[in-house]
Amino acid sequence: MRTSEKAPLERRFRIAHREACIGVTLAVINIIWWYGFAYTLGSKPPEDYTYIFGFPAWFFWSCIVGFIVMVFLVYIVVKFVLVDMSLEDDDTEDGGQSK
């Protein structure tokens, strides 16, 4: 992300930095979703719980849907955002496409 003043970061490192930031963003979304549903819906007295597909609503949304949402987001990121590039140095000086 931040390029240094002296040596501009090479192209592949810039991409790698962006992808690392995406990783952190995904984790933040994951945590918010997980925490948000578990400790709002789940903080009611258990007698008042509603059930979805047999599971308490807080658990269903936080753990089951939360997991599916993360798989979906990771899929989107992999398909549309991540860049396919060479990890070696020997072919071109700035890493051509590996496929």
Add this chain to the structure above:
Amino acid sequence: MNWDVLLPLILFLAVIFFIGVWSNRKMVKSTSFLSDYFLGSRELGGLVLAMTMVATYGSASSFLGGPGAAYSIGLGWVLLAMTQVATGYFVLLVLGKKFAIVARRYKAVTLIDFLKERYNSKPVVLLSALSIIIFLFAAMAAQWIGGAYLIQSITGLTYTSALFVFAIAVLIYVIIGGFRAVAFTDTFQGIVMFIGTLLLLIGVVIAGGGLDAIFNDLMNENPNLVTPYGQDGQLTALYVSSFWILVGVGVIGLPQVAVRAMSYRDSRSMHRALIIGTIVVGFIMLNMHLIGVFARPVLPGIEVADQVIPLIALEVLPGWLAGLVLAAPLAAMMSTVDSLLLLVSSSVVKDVYINYIKPDASNNHIMKVSMGVTGFIGIGVFILAINPPELLIMLNLFAFGGLEAAFIWPVVLGLYWKYGNKYGALASMITGIVSYIAIFQYNSVYGDLLGVHAVVIPVVLSLVAFVVFSLLIKREAYYFPAKTMS
């Protein structure tokens, strides 16, 4: 002996041996023993990469009691376990391609190779090797004990004979096959865990009379079991959230996980591994821990946590299927043990012996030493596990947190912050390890400091130490070499 349970297990071990032998034949053709034995020559594809990562840190949860804890604590523990979904994408994305590229330029084969080139400091290397050897040796011994108990409960052998069977099985294929054997057996074991936990979950739900009946029974027994707060309301939101560091994002600092982030073939393998890894780790964690919770109404009154899975499997499944399903926890333990074994021996051979004792060793010599050291460590662990000392069990409990506190910032900031230097790294490792041990001791006597798990504060302190010392002493920007080092 219960042969319909035993037969699938024996079959499972046979397949594992086959993989070890096959990897060994592949290795004979390879040119660099070191890179092949400890890293599989950076040729892991997507599925294998995902599975070996899942299998390696998947057993972090068996550390935490896993299904047994869920059995006594309830859904709150499943919520806690789901923090591990992050491991499926976080490590590979954050260490990411930069780590893969830099590792290639450094010709790094282990995590310590990376630290050695990045910080160019003998104390950093020795301290890293020392913490890996101590912490992982202990972690490994505890898994062997678990494996032996499991075999014991299925076969009725004595503890020592069961331990012997487990040890022989692990040692043979780690010694002959190295990293590639471990990675491929991890894949096989990951698939077994995936299918096994699903079958067992279905079996338990049917035995419990469906989800409605199960939750009804749980509500009748103790309504707290279906809340996020644990059976006595003891799990605070803050405490459970702190597991995001211990078993979620913090695993990025575990050497056995980080080394896998430099072992893949190309970016496409990494991309595939992200999707597969996230699905598999989430699926296994969800199933495994739900089994624990649902087992409660089906089979009340189990007292030893580790016995929940074997007992419930024998209860709700036909014998041959139970055998197949019980191969799953055995798979988890074996895959943890074999990765750790390899890592400890790589620290001894590669990071200490070749770096500082005999740098000009020939390929053949290294090969003999590697296999010898791996075998020697295995036997050492075996001897310790026969009669496990108290200290060992305690060391194992905090091995993961200790490694995270030691390595997380030297690895992550070494990669992404150009001002990180050896003084910062050293200060960070010492601060992390010392404060972790101190807080761990404090917590076990006085309860959790600030209400969080013992790993949280040391991770923060070691971050501060890293930044402060890097900036204070010889502050200088570091640039990675622009091409592969000769």
